[in-house]
Structures are given as C-alpha cells and as structure tokens.
Amino acid sequence: MTYLPRFSLSYLVALAAVFAAVLPVRAAEPAPAQVEQWGTFELALTGPTDGNPFLDVTLSADFSNGQKTVTVDGFYDGGGVYRVRFMPDATGTWTYFTHSNRWPLTQKRGVFTVTAPSKDNHGPVRVANTYHFAYADGTPFKQIGTTCYTWTHRPAEVEEQTLRTLAASPFNKLRMCVFPQTHGTSTMPPTRFPFAGEGTKPDYARFNPEFFQHLDRRVGQLRDLGVECDLILFHPYDDEHIWGLDTMPPEVEDRYLRYIVARLGAYRNIWWSMANEYDFVRTKTEADWDRYFQVVMAADPYDHLRSIHNGKVIYNHNQPWVTHVSLQNGLAVTEPGKAQIYRDVYRRPIVYDEVEYEGNHVYRWAQLTSREMVHRFWAGTVAGTYVGHSEYWVQPGDTSEFVWLGQGGVLRGESAPRLAFLRKVMEDGPAGGIDPIDKWWEPRVGGKPGEYYLWYFGHEKPTSWPFQLYRDGIAEGTIFSAEIIDTWEMTITPVPGEFVAKKKDRYSFVDAAGRSIALPGKDGIALRIRRTGGTQGEISDKPPGY
C-alpha cells in the first residue's frame, strides 16, 4: 500500500520556495519598503529586556492607508526584539504608528507600499455562498484536507519530508496542533515547548520564542505550498498531563491565545481551530471553549476562519463566533443523505475533518480502506460538504508509531491520487460550490440546478441510470451532456450524444428520447451532467413537494 509521490514541475518550484524560507532566527532589522497584498509586513524593534517583557511590555501599531486603520498587537520575540506583523488587504501606501508603555517602542512610524498579490496569493480563505469557501480575491477554495497533528514536533529531516509529501499531494488544508502530543514521543520526542522552563515544568509567565519561531516558519512554508493551516490551539493528547498544556490557568490560556494571534494572524493561510476533540479535554468546560473563541475573535483583526472539532459531544456550532463547522462523524459521510443534514442545521460550511482514517490500526477509528476513504470524500462532496483525510498505516513489525496522522513523513495509503482527481472535478465544477439539488428526496445528486449535476452512486452498483433530473432550473428542451466518472480508476468517459429535457411529471424531467445511461455496475461510479444548450427553467420558491 505504498503511495508513490508524483514529482511535477510545480512541486519542484514549490519545494524551492520552502527551502528558501528556511532562514536563521533574525534580530531586529529595518522594516521592508514594500510587501504584497495579503503578504506579511513585519516591523522589528529593539526594546527592553529587563523584567519580564512578555508581561510587562505592551505594544501595538495602527496601520492605515488613509481609508481605514487597523490596530494590531505586537509581541516579544526574545533577545530584546519586538515584532509587529500586519497583513494588508489593499494595495497602495500604508503607514504605521506604534504604541507602547515603553519609550523605545512607542511612536515609531513609517511608510511602506503594498503591491499587487503575486500569482498564487489569493488572500485568506473566507466563507462564501453560505456553505462554501473562497479566497479573499474571489477564487473558490475547494477544500481537500488532511491531518498531521504534530508534524512540527519532529526531527528536521522528518518535518522536511512531510513538506515534500504535502507538496506532491492534493491537500490544500492541513490540520495541525500547536502543542505536542504523547503519541509517537517514544521514537521522536518533542524538543521545543511553548513556555520557558522544562517541558514538564513550564514557566507560564514566559513564552519560549524559539518554539514559536519554529512554528511561524512551518506555517509560512505551508502558505508557500498553497496549504491552509487549520491550527489546533488546544487538544487532549497530553495523556498524563505531563506538559501542563491542558491545565493552564485561564489568564495564561488567554495570554497564549493573544500571543499566537499576534504572531500568526498576519499569515494569510491561518485558520483557528479551538481544539481537536474538545470534549475529551476533561479539564475544560463548554464556557471555556466559548471564551477561547471570543478571545481569538477579539484579538484577530483579520477575522480568520474559526472552528472547533468534537469527540463524542458536538459543540453548538450555531454560536455566532463559529465561521464553519468542523466535525468528527465518520458515519455521516457514508452516504450523502446523512452528510447533508448538518448543513441545514448550521447554515455554515460543513467540513468533516475526521471521518475515521485510512489504515490498519488496532483501533477501529483507523481501519478504513483507501477505497472507503475516497468514497467518503465523494459522498460528502455531492452533499455540498467538505471532507478531511488522514491515515494510520503501520508497517509490519514497525513499533515506532510513525504514521502520517501523528507525525507526518510519507503517505502509505492509496487515496491521495484519487483525492487529487476529485479536487480537479471540484475545481471544474460550479464556482459557487456544489449544493443538494432536491435535498430530502434525492440526496445522491448535488450541483447547481439547471447547470451542473454530480450524481454519486457510492456502494450501489447500478448498470443503468434512466436520465431523470429534478425540475428546478430545467425547461422543456434544455440540453445536457453526460460523463461517467470512475472515482477509483480516475477516468471520465463521455456518454455519446445529448439529452434533451422533457417534462415527466410534477417533479422531474427525463430525456425526450427516453434514453438511459449504461453504467459499469461497479462501486464508486459518478455521473457528471452539464447543460450544453437550450434555455434554463425557473427555480421554484414553492414548498418542497408542491
């Protein structure tokens, strides 16, 4: 089950960018004269080292382009260096002006130019069209996620291997933890901790800048690979509470949140995930989670995406601070009819960030075949939702616990190329996203009424499909083409001829010539149907079923 990465030109270019970004720790340096839109402008200042700069020194800066002013917090980066980072969202001339309770840091001012974004920079990802995502420049973001919880806590060569794997993968979003986890520490123990002091005896009053500098760098490398970083701020995977990162006092938690937002908020690829399996963090209450959201929201001037991921107990994602829904529920994506349910409930994008994992683990949550993983992506996709991948493949005799889910490295499953294929199908689909067409009556089909239909048969194995579509958006004579998609073999086979819509009954249209489409009678077959001519019909505002 070895996955062979395919090396492409774009991969090699991206990889070069990754290594170009590996820089030594910097001291205070002159502010840049220009930065691209949605890039990170960084102001580095030399300031006091006496006392405890993390607690004693306040620093912020106002950034203005004459039309609006954005105030952002700075942070102490160790060694007498203070930084303020800013992500401008418009081109032109911007100025800054600092505020501090210490003289050397206050009333610093300057001017810089924001240039147009470079080719692969589309800005931060936002919610679009209620259930979907788009970059700030309007480019649709079709999420194909994966999870590597603690890849940034591994030896440098492993971390670089993970980046190479990602560069060759279809994944455009990665879930990862700030804090280390117990799993996998026997062979690759963490060497950096977020606080000063020993890893097991943290000094909560002082951050460890080196820890965060490393994290910044890795997040920046993901950005340069075009990978969104869904950063998990808390998690329950410190099994014996040895590091004390799930038992911090509330004021330390809030300081940590503000510190990481000050450091990473200016990275356009950041998403904030309050937790993984929040309800398994037994030391916190639901009110704590509400508070974390509010602290992050107040600190982040860019309004990056915010979510929280569940274990057994689902958070109230109807809370106003939740931008999209990050769910664990593998059963929900076994078919589109289940997957769609959360959409209506939350009226936000639904991301199934954990649907069980591919693998051969002794635990049942990581025993999916690669085929089933691909199936779950397709089931979620036609339901108008998004799905996340990870894997836990253990090599025979390997006791190192070195698996993609926890540590990164290489992919061993067979789903990744199929997910690349799916991503291409999604990117060729409606810009506004795929939505259910007739949600409580025919969940197997999603798309855009009258324009585009993606019909997924899942584990059914039909040998024929009588051409029939729900009435919305279709008129007599609307013309469609059809293609048969084999989701595993990654083939798209056009069906000869065209289909001309003819009203069948109150609800549906069929082909005027009464044609059916012959199907291969196997698992994982989809149909793609697109309008190629004729006029569109109206989309009814009537109650369902009338």
Next chain:
Amino acid sequence: MTYLPRFSLSYLVALAAVFAAVLPVRAAEPAPAQVEQWGTFELALTGPTDGNPFLDVTLSADFSNGQKTVTVDGFYDGGGVYRVRFMPDATGTWTYFTHSNRWPLTQKRGVFTVTAPSKDNHGPVRVANTYHFAYADGTPFKQIGTTCYTWTHRPAEVEEQTLRTLAASPFNKLRMCVFPQTHGTSTMPPTRFPFAGEGTKPDYARFNPEFFQHLDRRVGQLRDLGVECDLILFHPYDDEHIWGLDTMPPEVEDRYLRYIVARLGAYRNIWWSMANEYDFVRTKTEADWDRYFQVVMAADPYDHLRSIHNGKVIYNHNQPWVTHVSLQNGLAVTEPGKAQIYRDVYRRPIVYDEVEYEGNHVYRWAQLTSREMVHRFWAGTVAGTYVGHSEYWVQPGDTSEFVWLGQGGVLRGESAPRLAFLRKVMEDGPAGGIDPIDKWWEPRVGGKPGEYYLWYFGHEKPTSWPFQLYRDGIAEGTIFSAEIIDTWEMTITPVPGEFVAKKKDRYSFVDAAGRSIALPGKDGIALRIRRTGGTQGEISDKPPGY
C-alpha cells in the same frame, strides 16, 4: 385501506368523558372549592362591558400555597365575564388574590383545596433525561404523535368523529392549528374566527370569545382522552391571506399569544408550537419567531413545552427557549443512522413531526405506504428519537379533500394498529428512554447499555444475526434473552434459550456458545434483547473507538 377502529372498554369510558365535557357557554359562577393537582382551577368574575374590555382591562391573580406564589393573567371571555385559570402543581390549600385596573375585578380573594391527581392525570409533559419526555409525576411519556391540522374548524359531527377516532387510536399527541386553513374549506368552510368582525375583515382589537371557548373545549377533550395537544400558533396555510391571520401587526400577534396562553396555559396537555412550516410564512422574519417564543415563555408560568416546525429551512433549535426539536424531514427517518444526527446537534428531544404522510395524494409528500410509515417510526425509535404520523388517503372519486391530515374524521391507513404495537414496546422498554448504544458505529440498535437492546433491521432482510453487542455495560457472563419482533404482523417471538456474553474483541461481546439468531428474512424485523442474569459491565468514559 380502511382502518377499522377497535372499540374497547377504555375507549367507551373515555368517550363518555368527552361528551360529559360538552357544556353550554357559562356565565360567571362561583369558584370551585377544590380542584385536583394539575387540573384547571377557574375563577370567573363579572366585570365591565364598556369600552373594549380586551384592551382596556387588565386582570391577573396571585395563587399561593404559602410556599410559592404564581402570578397568572386572566382574560376577558365576553358577555361581561372575566376568567382566571390556574393549574396547581401541588396538593394542599391554595389562596388567590386578584389585581385589576377596574374595581369590580380587583382584590378578589379566596381559598381552595388541591386534591391528589386522579388516576390518569400525570401532569404536564416535560423534557426528561435530555432526549426524552416524562409527565410531571415522573411517568415516562412515549410519544406516538399524529397531525390533524384544523379538525376544530369542522362541523360538530365531524369533530366528534375525530375524537372517537383518537380515542380508539394509539396517538397520545396531536398537532393542531389554532387558525383555520384554506385546504378543505370548499366542503367544510370554517365558521369561527379568532377575532371579531368578518372572517376576512378581522377587528384585531377584539377577540371572538366563542372561537376560543370552542378551542378550549376541544383541547380539554383531548386532555380527557390522554392526548397531548401540540398547539400550532401560526401557520402559512391561508393561501391568499384572506383571513389576515398571517399578516397581523406585531402588537396584535403578541396580544393574541398572551391571550391564548392565559386561556390554555392551565390545561396540562398543552404544548406550544410556534408554527407549522414557519419558513413558509413569508410575512415573518426569523426575529419574529424568536420573539413569539419569548412572548409565550414570558406569559406561561407553567413552562409548557415549546417548539417550532420547519418547512425547508431549519430553525436554530439551539436557542435557549426551544425545549424540544420539532422537525420535518422524512428522509432522516428512513434509517436510524440519519435519525440520530439531530440528537447530538441539539441535545434535546427530537420529534420528527412530519416524515411525509401515508397516502395516495398527487403530491409526493403524502405517498407513503402504511408499511413505510411504520418503518419510519421504528427507525426513529431505535435512534432515540420520536416520530409523528398523519395520512392523506383520498377515496376514489372523492373531491372533498376530506382527509385526516387536514380535517380529521376517520383513519383509512393501516399503520395505526402497528403504531399501537410499537407504543406498547416503547412502554415496556427503559423508563428513561431508548438511546443509541454505539452511535457512529452501529446505529441500528438503541436501548440502555447492559440492560435493554432494540435492534431494528428496517428494509434489510437478514436470515440470521450473529449475537454481538457493544461492550458498554456488559461483562463476561452477562446473560440475555432475545425476542424476534415482526413490526408489521405485530408478533413477538421468544428465541429459545439464553445468550451468555463472552468478550470477542476490544469492542464487543458475543455469545459464549457462538450462537446466532435465525431471522425470517423479511422487511421490518426487530430484535429485543434484555438482560436476564449475570452482572453488568462498566460503561466506558473513553473516547469512541478506544
């Protein structure tokens, strides 16, 4: 498809009670000296008739038993009669004291005795055990609902026929509208309207007491039959807005809500449903629906159950004023794996009040077979949720639109006896309700871990089931009995012998002798498995799958 009501002794007794309750409109009369707990104490007072008593006169009363005081609003009932109704929740001596802005109604005081509730009076239904219901005295309430939207707007003989049908039915909850609906008016037009003036030209400043007296009486008759009244306060079924009941000014809406709560809040069988298909009421916004909940909650000292029912758009049932979730989504109860999803999301009882209807309607929302209706009840039940019935069977050649859903009368479908059978199974089940056992891994089984399992195979037709249960609550040697339930034929067949639990793997126990259960290979088969001996095992607090 004619349903034949079965006449039983209890039915005849109940029916006698119904007709005993048909009393002429009363003038002010002496307050009763005693009333049973959760009965309705009614104080009738003679007061002013000048001006507009609905707007000009305020009336309330404090009821106290020395330990607590409950303040309830009175209402004008026409003809110079003002009433204050009160539902005491404790036995003993209670006093009342009135307040009014008019002299004849104020400072009235009195004493009465509250006796123990009579045999079939268990008090109002409340949420119990998060996902379930119980009467105030602790008796579990196992909901088997039906819907007759506007049965109280029909000729007296039809309304009485509806009551006889209910008396012989399994239904212990009825959804019904306050307002008339357009459907079915051609043959049975409404003759009473809630406001003075013509039906199509309401005088919003004056209620029509006769309308509400009729409604009170019918709700009381349901109470006497043991049927909870899920009273729908607004609906979209005034197709041309001819009655103006969906276009009232906000202050009239609020006054209407307070008036109906003052009249009916003291009926123990009342549930408040803000709407049917709320989102199809195009004249209102979501903020209006939030407000209605808040008005009702503020007016109702008894905290009766509150819900709202959707068309296409699901309300935010996570709002704190929603006591349980009233859903339309037929697809969700086609299998337990879908049905359970809303439980986690809302952490409240889930009632699928509309799952499509039995019938032969031209519209697809009323084309279920009786078998499919029974199936949906079972699918919802093992998922730990509750389901509602209604039917729309049109007789050949009948153009009267006289169907149970809208008008009441008789049941023509075949599901009712099967739902009576299911209700008996539910009542014989765990008092605290049926919950999923292993929710995201085996949704076909619900019950109580280690004690009781109801496994429903739905449209599968297995011929054998290898005895295997999830680990929670089971230990080595726990002994179980099993029965095969045919949900359509209404038979319960014991499986000979017993099953002795033996650990199979990390997750499950099987029978020590390796036994399977032979099944009849047909649709709609369930298994009931109950612990008969041995010790129970622990219920794990571990994350799922560990």
